Amino acid sequence: MKTLESIKRELKEYDGKDIKIMEVCGTHTSSIFKNGIRSLISSRIQLISGPGCPVCVTASSYIDRLLEYALKDNHCVLTFGDMMKVKGSKLSLTEAKAMGGNVKILYSPLSAIKAAIKSPDTQFVFAAVGFETTAPIYALMMEEIIKNGIKNLRLMTSIKTIMPAVSYICVNEENIDAFLCPGHVSVITGSSLYREMALKYRKPFVIGGFDGEHIIAAIYEIVRQISSKEYDMKNMYQSAVSSEGNQKAKALIDKYFEVADDYWRGIGIIKDSALRLRPEYKDFDAGSTTSEDVDITPPGCKCTDVILGRITPAKCPLFGGACTPLNAVGPCMVSSEGACGIWYRNSEV
Numbered sequence: 141m142k143t144l145e146s147i148k149r150e151l152k153e154y155d156g157k158d159i160k161i162m163e164v165c166g167t168h169t170s171s172i173f174k175n176g177i178r179s180l181i182s183s184r185i186q187l188i189s190g191p192g193c194p195v196c197v198t199a200s201s202y203i204d205r206l207l208e209y210a211l212k213d214n215h216c217v218l219t220f221g222d223m224m225k226v227k228g229s230k231l232s233l234t235e236a237k238a239m240g241g242n243v244k245i246l247y248s249p250l251s252a253i254k255a256a257i258k259s260p261d262t263q264f265v266f267a268a269v270g271f272e273t274t275a276p277i278y279a280l281m282m283e284e285i286i287k288n289g290i291k292n293l294r295l296m297t298s299i300k301t302i303m304p305a306v307s308y309i310c311v312n313e314e315n316i317d318a319f320l321c322p323g324h325v326s327v328i329t330g331s332s333l334y335r336e337m338a339l340k341y342r343k344p345f346v347i348g349g350f351d352g353e354h355i356i357a358a359i360y361e362i363v364r365q366i367s368s369k370e371y372d373m374k375n376m377y378q379s380a381v382s383s384e385g386n387q388k389a390k391a392l393i394d395k396y397f398e399v400a401d402d403y404w405r406g407i408g409i410i411k412d413s414a415l416r417l418r419p420e421y422k423d424f425d426a427g428s429t430t431s432e433d434v435d436i437t438p439p440g441c442k443c444t445d446v447i448l449g450r451i452t453p454a455k456c457p458l459f460g461g462a463c464t465p466l467n468a469v470g471p472c473m474v475s476s477e478g479a480c481g482i483w484y485r486n487s488e489v
Contacts, residue, residue: 144357147357150360151185153182154185155184156363158184159366160186160315160318161187161318161319161320162189162309162319162449163189163192164192164320164321164322164325165192166192166479167323168320168355169189169479169483171352172187172355173486177352181356181359185359189446190305190306190309190449191305191309192302194269194270194274194477195223195475196405196475196478197300197405198298198405199404200228200229201435202228203232205296205426205427206265207231207236210237211240214261215242215264215265216242218244218266219266219267220245220246221245224237226471227438227471246266249266252264252266256292263294264292264293265295265296266295266426268297269297269298271302271322271325272325273324274299275328278396279397282396282421282424293424294426295417295425297416297428301399303329305413306337309448310343316343316449318346318362318365319343319344319345320346320362321334321345326347326375326381326385328386330385330386331347344361344366344371344372345374346365346376347373347376347377348377349379393415397416400412400430401414402416402430403432405471406437407448447479454487456470459473459480459483
């Protein structure tokens with residue numbers, strides 16, 4: 141068995157074909173910076189971010205619908221902080237609040253239940269944005285809403301499923317050689333899904349943890365596979381990720397949500413890429429995202445190219461100048477999981 145030091149030495153001295161690895165998860169992107177991973181590997185191995193930020197791929201028309209509720213009498217929008225500064229076609233929730241709109245930041249989705257019970261005369265709309273990781277929590281919200289007979293709380297969902305987006309990238313972006321798979325999502329979905337994709341697209345799909353040594357080991361496995369012309373799924377995060385995933389969580393998701401086509405900001409419509417409330421729960425839907433949503437890209441913004449792994453954030457002409465976390469032009473700079481925001485906080489600009 142190779143030691144960590146020998147693995148790092150081999151990665152640093154790698155002199156084979158250029159390899160572009162997409163890390164899908166924003167947490168991996170942060171950890172890569174935190175642990176100085178790029179300085180430990182050859183310049184021939186490029187690490188590039190993907191569509192791993194749910195806020196970043198939520199359509200601007202979805203934001204517009206939230207704004208309408210925030211500015212409507214006797215209504216209140218409940219959201220996580222990451223959503224506050226993302227602009228719709230014109231305004232953000234922060235700007236709507238400054239105009240007198242009713243918007244409150246929550247740190248737990250289940251706090252929405254308490255808010256609705258406490259203020260029965262207010263109609264609450266919860267911005268349920270996320271990937272498979274948060275979908276079970278939103279399903280639990282539905283359980284509590286129904287159990288408590290709550291009539292003044294509805295969900296506006298923008299819940300994406302990451303695998304269709306990865307498949308889209310495999311089909312449309314030829315320069316991505318391998319994937320460092322999203323660890324948190326994989327806890328829910330399981331690892332078996334990636335094996336079929338690895339064989340279909342002839343690319344390594346490796347699931348890794350979030351510590352520096354875990355990422356180094358995952359990169360080494362990817363380089364080993366490509367050098368040996370192997371294309372397989374490798375689960376290197378078995379302490380958290382099983383083959384079939386979290387069956388209880390998946391059953392709870394399936395109880396309240398169904399798969400649907402959806403619009404991804406900066407990308408377009410991706411088939412079967414969303415979880416939407418089932419028809420029997422339509423009374424709890426405040427206007428979730430659909431394939432008919434639209435988007436407005438600010439002039440000069442390259443978030444689409446960042447999300448699809450075509451460029452690094454630093455190559456966007458607005459990065460660090462016109463676009464900063466305090467004055468974000470594109471959604472990838474706003475969220476804590478957005479690639480541009482992560483690069484800005486960890487780079488010298």
